[in-house]
Amino acid sequence: MSHVLVLVEISHRGHIADSARGLLALAARLGDPVAVVATREPLADDVVAKLGSLGAAQVYQGRSDAAGTALVAPQVEALAAAVAALSPAAVLVSHSYDGREAAARLAVRTGSGVLVDAVNVRAEDGRIIANGSIWGGNYLVDSATTGMPVITVRPGAVDESAPQASAQVTAESVTVDAATAGVIDSYNDAPEVSERPSLLGAKKVVSGGRGFGSKENFALVEQLADALGAAVGASRAAVDAGYSPQTTQVGQTGVSVSPDLYVALGISGAIQHRAGMQTAKTIVAINKDADAPIFEVADFGIVGDVFTIVPQLVEAIKARSA
Amino acid sequence: MRIVVLVKQVPDTSDVRKLDLNTGLLDRDAGEPIVDEINERGLEAALRYKDDNKGTEVVVLSMGPENAIKSIRKALSMGADSGVHIVDDSLAGADALVTSLAISKALERTGYDLVVAGNESTDGNGGIVPAMISERLGIPLLGFLVNMEITEAQVSGERQGDDGTANVHAGLPAIVTVTERFDYARFPNFKGIMTAKRKPVDTVTLAELGVDAAEVSSLDRTEVISAVERPARTAGTKIDDDGTAAATLVEYLATNRLV
Numbered sequence: 164m165s166h167v168l169v170l171v172e173i174s175h176r177g178h179i180a181d182s183a184r185g186l187l188a189l190a191a192r193l194g195d196p197v198a199v200v201a202t203r204e205p206l207a208d209d210v211v212a213k214l215g216s217l218g219a220a221q222v223y224q225g226r227s228d229a230a231g232t233a234l235v236a237p238q239v240e241a242l243a244a245a246v247a248a249l250s251p252a253a254v255l256v257s258h259s260y261d262g263r264e265a266a267a268r269l270a271v272r273t274g275s276g277v278l279v280d281a282v283n284v285r286a287e288d289g290r291i292i293a294n295g296s297i298w299g300g301n302y303l304v305d306s307a308t309t310g311m312p313v314i315t316v317r318p319g320a321v322d323e324s325a326p327q328a329s330a331q332v333t334a335e336s337v338t339v340d341a342a343t344a345g346v347i348d349s350y351n352d353a354p355e356v357s358e359r360p361s362l363l364g365a366k367k368v369v370s371g372g373r374g375f376g377s378k379e380n381f382a383l384v385e386q387l388a389d390a391l392g393a394a395v396g397a398s399r400a401a402v403d404a405g406y407s408p409q410t411t412q413v414g415q416t417g418v419s420v421s422p423d424l425y426v427a428l429g430i431s432g433a434i435q436h437r438a439g440m441q442t443a444k445t446i447v448a449i450n451k452d453a454d455a456p457i458f459e460v461a462d463f464g465i466v467g468d469v470f471t472i473v474p475q476l477v478e479a480i481k482a483r484s485a
Numbered sequence: 486m487r488i489v490v491l492v493k494q495v496p497d498t499s500d501v502r503k504l505d506l507n508t509g510l511l512d513r514d515a516g517e518p519i520v521d522e523i524n525e526r527g528l529e530a531a532l533r534y535k536d537d538n539k540g541t542e543v544v545v546l547s548m549g550p551e552n553a554i555k556s557i558r559k560a561l562s563m564g565a566d567s568g569v570h571i572v573d574d575s576l577a578g579a580d581a582l583v584t585s586l587a588i589s590k591a592l593e594r595t596g597y598d599l600v601v602a603g604n605e606s607t608d609g610n611g612g613i614v615p616a617m618i619s620e621r622l623g624i625p626l627l628g629f630l631v632n633m634e635i636t637e638a639q640v641s642g643e644r645q646g647d648d649g650t651a652n653v654h655a656g657l658p659a660i661v662t663v664t665e666r667f668d669y670a671r672f673p674n675f676k677g678i679m680t681a682k683r684k685p686v687d688t689v690t691l692a693e694l695g696v697d698a699a700e701v702s703s704l705d706r707t708e709v710i711s712a713v714e715r716p717a718r719t720a721g722t723k724i725d726d727d728g729t730a731a732a733t734l735v736e737y738l739a740t741n742r743l744v
């Protein structure tokens with residue numbers, strides 16, 4: 164079988180990105196998965212073991228002194244070197260901040276087409292096909308390229324895992340042309356968020372909107388999320404107002420989620436917000452305006468005040484699980 | 486300093502957008518064509534630098550059909566100095582590789598110190614064209630900026646990441662992409678609207694940019710194999726809160742095994 168490359172992102176704190184599991188699972192469906200990483204130091208044994216347990220039989224390490232200081236360029240060089248060495252059938256990359264930039268730059272190097280934001284991939288009649296869910300899931304589109312595809316995969320879209328493997332590492336030095344890369348000066352890490360699940364791939368999401376009126380009040384959203392074991396999301400208006408961090412924005416220009424349960428609190432349900440959540444299995448909405456468009460897509464809607472209802476919900480759910 | 490702002494004309498996201506199920510391409514007649522909001526924010530950032538630094542030239546560049554001139558004029562009315570419009574019938578349905586090739590050639594022709602793009606377009610959602618341009622031109626990319634500071638020699642700012650932001654910088658020339666954390670754009674004023682009509686717009690074809698057909702056909706193409714429309718969602722139960730709604734909701738969640 165041919166190789167399928169997966170760009171595994173490793174954070175500056177040494178964490179393997181959550182996207183690695185799903186990407187390796189898709190790669191294992193299409194061929195022999197190879198994890199490609201760009202780091203400065205040799206890979207720690209536990210990192211190699213983890214990559215093996217996620218399904219990578221082979222790890223291709225591009226070693227670069229610029230890893231960690233040059234923006235994205237070391238990953239591009241590692242991928243380009245791995246493509247040259249292994250002639251893969253496809254390259255899979257997360258549709259993350261770093262991932263899609265690396266994918267785009269690699270594609271220019273190799274003259275390859277990029278299939279963006281796939282939620283699934285499959286091999287059919289010798290071709291690799293990416294399936295995308297566009298405009299809020301209004302359309303499902305299959306696409307392919309005329310040569311080796313570079314595919315970016317929507318974070319959180321893949322549930323499955325690849326069979327475990329035992330990873331062998333190949334290390335190659337790669338060189339970054341400093342003149343063509345941005346420089347990372349320092350990191351401002353978000354505080355490590357408690358036990359709360361991450362929005363990407365979450366089974367339950369509770370989102371709050373402008374209806375909360377302040378960052379203090381937005382704590383109600385977090386309380387209900389915690390009672391349900393859900394991730395926290397927000398509308399753009401809530402993010403703009405500073406109630407919730409940018410990374411929690413759900414919608415057209417934020418994260419797209421497809422959870423089993425989506426609860427929209429004090430959110431009007433503008434078309435751009437719905438574009439990020441209307442593929443949820445069950446949608447619940449609470450809004451004091453009976454005409455709010457969110458009710459058009461809600462399976463269960465309550466016309467009422469979030470300040471009255473949300474605390475009651477939190478109590479009732481806690482009482483049930485007690 | 487010459488700042489080139491890349492502006493894409495897209496269908497308004499407030500309208501229902503349609504995909505042509507036969508070609509898999511955007512149905513350009515459904516949805517009012519407008520300047521993508523993210524590009525107006527990018528333009529605003531460039532204009533603010535120009536407000537404070539006389540001698541700055543702001544150029545808007547757009548690749549798109551004839552009617553994309555409407556978006557270029559809008560940007561000129563907001564305060565950009567001139568426009569570049571890449572228009573060529575062979576570009577209909579162009580993918581990111583081809584788009585980035587045409588825009589890169591046009592940027593070389595126009596000249597630039599800083600290129601400002603959007604982090605992703607609302608019709609393609611790719612967020613890949615700017616990175617492709619940086620690779621083609623061999624210039625640094627600072628992508629997904631949440632803020633930006635421009636000086637004569639460099640550009641810097643905070644880049645959004647998965648678990649926080651990073652402080653990044655690059656020497657000029659460089660390309661940046663802005664996110665929604667950049668401010669909304671100013672409105673065109675009366676004087677802007679009047680002068681926009683007289684500002685120069687350079688309309689160029691691929692041949693004029695020196696992009697030859699052989700180079701374009703050597704690139705892999707992306708193609709849509711099939712597209713299906715999903716049925717729209719329908720509204721379910723809606724109740725008024727009479728004091729018992731929370732309890733009813735918890736019952737509903739329990740029945741559906743969601744608590």
Ligand SMILES: Cc1cc2nc3c(=O)[nH]c(=O)nc-3n(C[C@H](O)[C@H](O)[C@H](O)COP(=O)(O)OP(=O)(O)OC[C@H]3O[C@@H](n4cnc5c(N)ncnc54)[C@H](O)[C@@H]3O)c2cc1C
Nearest residue numbers: 372373374398399400414415416417429430431436451469
């Ligand atoms: C290009 C573009 C991209 C966009 N991308 C996104 C995106 O990704 N995500 C996104 O969310 N938006 C996006 N938007 C913005 C979108 O159009 C809306 O402006 C936004 O979603 C509104 O947020 P909201 O529902 O919180 O605020 P509002 O529309 O102001 O709604 C607040 C709601 O709260 C209700 N409310 C107020 N008080 C209470 C109370 N006490 N109890 C119960 N209900 C109450 C009100 O009835 C109202 O319905 C985008 C817009 C554009 C143009």
Ligand SMILES: Nc1ncnc2c1ncn2[C@@H]1O[C@H](COP(=O)(O)O)[C@@H](O)[C@H]1O
Nearest residue numbers: 491492548602603605606611612613614
């Ligand atoms: N046809 C185009 N004309 C001008 N700029 C474009 C075009 N396509 C993409 N861009 C720029 O690249 C950004 C990201 O686009 P995309 O990669 O298509 O999501 C846009 O916000 C624009 O700044």
